[in-house]
Amino acid sequence: MDIVITGRHTQIKQKFRDVVENKMNRVTAIAPDAQRVQVVLTHEGNPRQADSATRVEMTVIAGKTVVRAEASSADEFSAFDRALDKLTLRLRRTRDRRKDHRRGLDRAPLPLDIAVDQLEEPVEETNPSNSAQQDAMASDLGPGQSVEVQVGDTPIVIRRKLHIAEPMSIDEALYEMELIGHDFFLFVNSETNRPSVVYRRHGWSYGVFEIDTPDHIK
Missing domain, CATH: 3.30.160.100 (Ribosome hibernation promotion factor-like)
Structure with missing residues (x-):
């Protein structure tokens, strides 16, 4: 090692x-x-x-x-x-x-007071000029690519990055949230195919947000 x-x-x-x-x-x-x-x-x-x-x-x-x-x-x-x-x-x-x-078992994730994170692979980042800000934020990114754009003359910098993730269940998303040590985790729900977020609430409870457009709601 x-x-x-x-x-x-x-x-x-x-x-x-x-x-x-x-x-x-x-x-x-x-x-x-x-x-x-x-x-x-x-x-x-x-x-x-x-x-x-x-x-x-x-x-x-x-x-x-x-x-x-x-x-x-x-x-x-x-x-x-x-x-x-x-x-x-x-x-x-x-x-x-x-x-x-x-063994075919399914263990529910438990909260841990551990700071963990996933290691990001080094990627090539670009810093476009102000004249190209709109194009940079609207352009398509490849997997792992990222772009940073400064908002006008302000110190605000927006970083946009594309991650590729396999759809997963809510239980798997909770486990991944514990793995990276965050209070929330963004994923694609394998049951609904919707972008979703699991997050911590008080005590041992969790919450789930799902996002969809009006055209898909019947």
């Missing part, structure tokens, strides 16, 4: 590298198919944030699954340990769900 360690606003010390590499067996024990793990160490210089000045972000690629976790603390070692605990919990949950699917 490839281990990539990078720093933002800080230098990576050899001691930190050694600690990270020595503890990666916790990841491979749960996800033996893990191909790559990326660790990003960030230090914030604001003295008011001393208790959380150091943040560690971890991203693991295991087959088609991408799992991410992050944590903050006063130093890099405790931040790394917290992020690693969250990451291994997320990996165990993913492994258990795979087992349930092989």
Whole structure:
């Protein structure tokens, strides 16, 4: 498994590298198919944030699954340990769900206080001139392509990107929402073929929005 360690606003010390590499067996024990793990160490210089000045972000690629976790603390070692605990919990949950699917079971997703995200493949972005703003926003994009357009003379920038997604059930969408650690998830409902959004409500409840046009409503 490839281990990539990078720093933002800080230098990576050899001691930190050694600690990270020595503890990666916790990841491979749960996800033996893990191909790559990326660790990003960030230090914030604001003295008011001393208790959380150091943040560690971890991203693991295991087959088609991408799992991410992050944590903050006063130093890099405790931040790394917290992020690693969250990451291994997320990996165990993913492994258990795979087992349930092989057994023909369907496990409902449960809320987790884990920050995870899907790793985006690098794409070529364009920044068109003001004269081409309208064309850029209206133009067709290919899968994974994106475009950024500044709105007039304002600091507002709109980023447009095309994602390709297979239709899925509401239960699958809830699971994906937990996987990326967001409070909502946009998907195409496989039962209605409508663009839909699942989102968190209070406690253990969820909501679903579906979108359609008046022409399709009978």
